[in-house]
Structure formats: structure tokens, C-alpha cells
Amino acid sequence: MKILLIQPPKAPATIGGEDVFIYEPLALEYLAAAVAADHDVRILDLRFPEKLREVLEQYRPDLVGITAYTVHVNVAKQLFEEIKTWNPEVLTVVGGHHATVMPRDFVSRSIDLVVVGEGVAPFREIVERLEKREGFERIPGVADGRGNEPPIVDDLDAVPFPDRRLTARYRRHYYSEWMKPLASIRTSKGCPYRCSFCAQWKLAGGRYLRRKPEKVVEELGTIDEEYVFFADDESLVDAVRMQALAERIREAGIKKRYFLYGRSDTIARHPELVELWRSIGLERVFVGFEFFRDEDLAYIRKGSTSSDNEKAARVLADLGIEVYASFIVRPEFKKEDFAAFGPYCRKLKLRYATFAVLTPLPGTDLYEEVQDRLITRNYDLVDFIHTLLPTALPLEEFYEELYRLYTRTIPFHKQLSLLRKLPLKEIPSMLAKSRRVLKRLRTAYLDYQR
Numbered sequence: 001m002k003i004l005l006i007q008p009p010k011a012p013a014t015i016g017g018e019d020v021f022i023y024e025p026l027a028l029e030y031l032a033a034a035v036a037a038d039h040d041v042r043i044l045d046l047r048f049p050e051k052l053r054e055v056l057e058q059y060r061p062d063l064v065g066i067t068a069y070t071v072h073v074n075v076a077k078q079l080f081e082e083i084k085t086w087n088p089e090v091l092t093v094v095g096g097h098h099a100t101v102m103p104r105d106f107v108s109r110s111i112d113l114v115v116v117g118e119g120v121a122p123f124r125e126i127v128e129r130l131e132k133r134e135g136f137e138r139i140p141g142v143a144d145g146r147g148n149e150p151p152i153v154d155d156l157d158a159v160p161f162p163d164r165r166l167t168a169r170y171r172r173h174y175y176s177e178w179m180k181p182l183a184s185i186r187t188s189k190g191c192p193y194r195c196s197f198c199a200q201w202k203l204a205g206g207r208y209l210r211r212k213p214e215k216v217v218e219e220l221g222t223i224d225e226e227y228v229f230f231a232d233d234e235s236l237v238d239a240v241r242m243q244a245l246a247e248r249i250r251e252a253g254i255k256k257r258y259f260l261y262g263r264s265d266t267i268a269r270h271p272e273l274v275e276l277w278r279s280i281g282l283e284r285v286f287v288g289f290e291f292f293r294d295e296d297l298a299y300i301r302k303g304s305t306s307s308d309n310e311k312a313a314r315v316l317a318d319l320g321i322e323v324y325a326s327f328i329v330r331p332e333f334k335k336e337d338f339a340a341f342g343p344y345c346r347k348l349k350l351r352y353a354t355f356a357v358l359t360p361l362p363g364t365d366l367y368e369e370v371q372d373r374l375i376t377r378n379y380d381l382v383d384f385i386h387t388l389l390p391t392a393l394p395l396e397e398f399y400e401e402l403y404r405l406y407t408r409t410i411p412f413h414k415q416l417s418l419l420r421k422l423p424l425k426e427i428p429s430m431l432a433k434s435r436r437v438l439k440r441l442r443t444a445y446l447d448y449q450r
Contacts, residue, residue: 003063003065006045007067008046011072019433020437024167024174029162030120034120062090070361070382072096073098094111094114101363119141179229188232190209193301197360197361232260264308267311285323292345293306333398359382374388386447399445419431
């Protein structure tokens with residue numbers, strides 16, 4: 001049987017996405033690994049120039065699956081409509097984050113099945129039943145309209161390694177800034193914290209699920225790329241486990257350059273752990289500093305403080321580890337709030353910073369609290385740049401202030417030192433991309449008028 005798995009592109013109105021970074025489609029590689037031994041499986045990454053209709057005509061799949069975050073909902077539904085127009089008999093299956101938290105958004109004549117939660121087991125069952133021409137009733141993990149909870153996979157090591165062979169033609173293009181080509185690996189799922197703007201802890205049933213270090217090392221041994229991104233919801237929070245993993249990586253003689261997530265309070269409490277990871281190749285840490293005021297951190301139930309942020313920045317700077325600093329801007333911010341943000345970031349001596357607008361994602365506690373105040377329900381705009389909530393400033397002023405944060409917060413000489421990490425021939429392209437994204441950000445207020 002022929003199975004086509006699709007990674008959708010961003011919508012034209014969406015800011016960021018593949019204009020800024022492209023990570024490998026791990027979710028699809030996991031699904032492929034579950035069925036590739038017995039079936040002909042292909043992965044189509046539409047973030048690159050590919051034409052769906054041509055692939056459909058040439059490959060003629062029996063089943064098409066698409067994974068989608070919230071920002072991909074409209075695009076995914078359009079793709080399914082194109083697929084069913086081409087051949088109404090093709091079985092269409094959707095899964096991913098948004099399908100799990102809001103399966104009703106995929107109730108459509110073009111979508112046959114909606115998978116919620118971890119997709120490997122239900123997808124394997126769907127494929128087996130399709131091959132036997134059986135029905136799809138009562139498959140755990142397939143939404144049936146009765147509010148069924150997605151099953152929780154307790155043992156992440158029971159899931160096969162992702163089938164990375166199926167993304168071979170794309171792999172040299174997966175990247176994040178200078179880290180290219182960049183592979184991804186999942187070593188854990190969930191988080192012990194309860195941030196109101198995040199749904200990941202809910203999707204893991206409130207637990208922090210971990211893979212065994214020896215299995216992670218085994219999978220790392222199959223990855224060809226020099227750069228590796230840990231696609232975990234939170235990588236460093238279990239210090240004992242991460243120490244054991246680092247030691248096993250060293251013992252195995254694996255030489256990679258790593259990029260992972262780390263909470264500021266974890267880094268502040270465990271500088272020795274970060275130093276250990278630096279010694280085996282940790283080069284960059286994504287830190288959700290979020291806010292510069294403790295009252296804002298408390299509002300989102302972050303569980304960390306501005307003091308933790310400052311300590312973490314010092315620890316990483318002292319170790320020579322690059323900080324991918326992520327901050328949040330509240331729609332309620334006024335000019336004085338924006339004015340205070342820049343000096344705080346410069347105080348942390350950052351070379352790179354992003355500023356996301358606080359976004360109530362479906363499935364989060366924040367969404368439940370504020371959904372009646374949303375100014376748009378267009379999923380194309382759920383990109384952490386477009387505000388979904390009313391702003392204290394007029395929209396045009398709000399985006400002008402956000403633009404200034406991006407362009408004036410990091411001193412030019414620090415930006416230049418980061419650019420030097422790129423191959424010389426790629427710098428013009430990167431600068432051009434940045435200019436395009438910043439121009440779109442500055443005029444994002446116009447998207448609400450269309």
C-alpha cells in the first residue's frame with residue numbers, strides 16, 4: 001500500500017515559520033517508522049518548493065496523512081480538499097498538536113479520520129484496517145466525536161526510532177540560523193511545570209516522560225548531522241537524568257554540537273550540569289526568559305523569577321554557550337513597558353533575542369481564561385507575532401514598538417558577532433530574510449483589515 005505523509009507549509013499571512021528556521025518533521029518520521037517495513041511510504045515536505053498535485057499523480061497514494069499545529073489548520077484543510085478533489089477514494093488522516101486539543105476543527109468532508117495524542121499506534125492500526133478493508137471504529141487515539149481522551153504513551157522507548165531515510169532529499173536544508181544541516185531528536189515529553197500559556201504538560205497527562213539514556217545514545221549514533229536539536233518540551237529539568245545522558249554520550253565517543261531547551265531556574269541551580277554538557281558539545285540553549293518583571297512571570301505561572309533569568313544568562317555567558325533568548329510581550333503593554341524591556345535585555349548581554357506576543361493557544365489554561373476576548377479566530381495568525389487579544393496601544397503603535405524591540409534591543413556589534421558564525425556566502429541571504437520578516441512584523445496590523 002502507498003502512504004503519503006505531508007508536512008504543510010505556512011499560510012501567506014503567517015509571519016515567521018520557514019522564513020526563520022526549518023526543523024525536520026519528526027512526527028511524520030515516527031509515523032513512517034511504524035509502517036514502512038510493510039508498505040511504500042513517502043514524506044512530502046511542502047515547506048520546500050514541491051507541487052502536491054504532481055506528487056499525487058506520480059505516486060498515487062492510497063492514504064494521505066497530514067500533521068498540523070494550530071497555525072497550519074487552514075492550510076491542512078485546503079490540502080485535504082485538493083487531495084479529495086484529485087481522488088475521493090483516498091483515505092485522509094490528520095493528526096498533530098491541534099488535532100489533539102481541538103479535534104472538532106477538523107470535522108470536514110475532506111478528512112476521514114482525526115488522530116489525537118501520540119499517533120504511532122493508532123496510525124499503525126488505521127493502516128492495518130485499511131489494508132484488510134475493515135472499518136475504523138473504536139481505534140484508541142482516533143477521535144469519534146464523543147470527547148474521548150487521547151491515550152498517553154508511558155514508554156517513549158517503545159516507539160520506533162524516526163525513519164530519517166524518508167527525508168534524505170531535504171535534510172541538508174533543515175536549519176536554525178548557523179546550525180545547518182540540523183537534525184532533531186526527542187528525548188522526553190511533557191513538563192513538571194504548569195505554565196498557563198503552554199499545553200504540552202497537559203498532552204503528557206501532567207507528567208514528565210523520559211527516554212532511557214542508552215536509547216537516546218543509540219539513536220544519536222544513527223544521526224549523520226553534526227548539529228542536533230533536542231525537540232523536547234523541556235530538556236534540562238531532570239538534572240540527574242541529563243547528567244547520566246551526558247556521561248553516556250561521552251563514553252560512546254559521539255561528537256555532535258547540541259541545541260536544546262532549558263529553563264532559566266534550572267540553569268541557575270545547576271551550572272555544573274550545563275558545564276558538563278558544554279564539554280560534550282552543547283553549543284546553544286533556548287531559554288524562555290519570557291518577562292523582565294516577576295509579576296508578569298507570575299501571571300503566566302512560569303515558576304521562575306527575573307533573578308533566575310539573570311543568573312542563567314551569566315552561567316551561559318561564562319561557559320561560552322550561545323543563548324537563544326525568548327521573551328514575551330503582553331498585549332496590555334504600553335510604551336513605558338516596551339521602553340523598559342530593551343535595557344533589561346541589554347543588561348543580560350544577549351546577542352540574540354526574540355519577542356513573541358503572548359498567545360492564548362487552544363488547549364491552554366490561558367485560552368480558557370480569555371477566549372471570549374479574542375479579536376480574531378483566524379488560525380493563520382496564530383504565529384506568536386499577530387496578537388489575538390486587544391492591545392492597550394493602537395495596533396499600529398503596538399507593532400511599531402515591537403519592531404523597535406527587534407531592531408534596537410541587541411547592539412549592532414553583538415549581532416555582527418553572531419552573523420560571523422554563518423558561512424560568508426549565506427550572510428546576504430540571512431540578512432534578506434531578516435529584513436523581509438521585520439517588514440512583515442512592522443505592518444502586521446494591516447492583516448486585521450483584510
